[in-house]
Amino acid sequence: MSRLARPADRIATGSVVVARRLAARAAAWCARGRRDDLTGWKAVLGIIVRLVLLLFGAYLLARLVRALPALMWLFSTAWTVAAWRAGRPAAEKAEEPPAEAAPALNPEAVRTLLLEVMGDAPAVHLRTVLAHLQKEGQWEGRKVGDLRAALEALEIPHDRRVKVAGVPTWGVRRRDLEAPSPAEGQEASPTASTAA
Template sequence: MSRLARPAARLATGSNLLVRRLAARAATWCARGRRDDLTGWRAALGIVVRLALLLLGAYLLARIVRALPALMWLLSTGWTAAAWRAGRPAAEATEEEPEEAPAEAAPVLDREAVRTLLLEVMGDAPAVHLRTVLAHLQERGQWEGRTVGDLRAALEALEIPVQPKVKAPGGGPTRGVRRVDLTPSPADTQETSPAASTAA
């Protein structure tokens, strides 16, 4: 029984990971449909369209499988293989693919670099939503599979204030960062001034 328990647990773990990854990617893709240059329901219309496309794709796939039941064997085989790879134990993955270990590690963030990024995404606006920053990162191949909660935790670890309700282009009030919280305080300016004069 124990010989079957390990493969079954690996397949179950891998299937769970696949579902979470696909759901995160679908949510990210739908979120990118929001228009920052519009407000109200028009801004969210792109999200609704993309969600409808996903539902239509699922419906068409179900109709195709119903018309061609033999296709289910191919889909099941592909899913099982992907779940088996995704459910691989961490120790085994490290031994077989050591070059992929750095990609799985959490990135070390520099506060000044993150501050510059936030100001860049913010543009001329007084604030920026976390979901906008996350979409900006994921469009450039970063923070794939991560959530707004992960971004919030990373910013708070760098002592960058995250406000619960921020008004910014791209939707109603939600979690975000304000420009005023990113600008140096007068105390910081006074602390750096003597150092600069000494260096001169």
């Protein structure tokens, strides 16, 4: 029985993780329907429409499964595989070889690279920057989280609500990159105090 308890526990734990991820994605998608340029009920109308669309999609899915019960095998298999992957124990995750340490980066070189990838746009998503780096043969096997950590270490401003083509996600804005860096501000402050 203990032999079956482990996989069952992993699937149960993974099911909770998958359900939370799906709920978070649905909530984030609905929240993106809010209009900042409007007020009152008109501002939240987009959220209501998206919520209705989600409910209608769930209703259609239920009708489809009732009409074709064999689809339940497909859905349950897909759910089980996703839950199995998401429920992987922490010990297994720790056994994975750690990614290579990122080389020391120059903040100004990184700012220049970000502005180059951004082009004429007012902002750029980090996934676009990562794709550019990987296309150039750098940062292979790394993820957006690694890029965020590197930007954090360099004190380069980045935000999870950067909109590019109407889609908000992690990115950087031109106005933040062109502002003086905290390191420059600290270097400038002693000279200002000496002048006074």
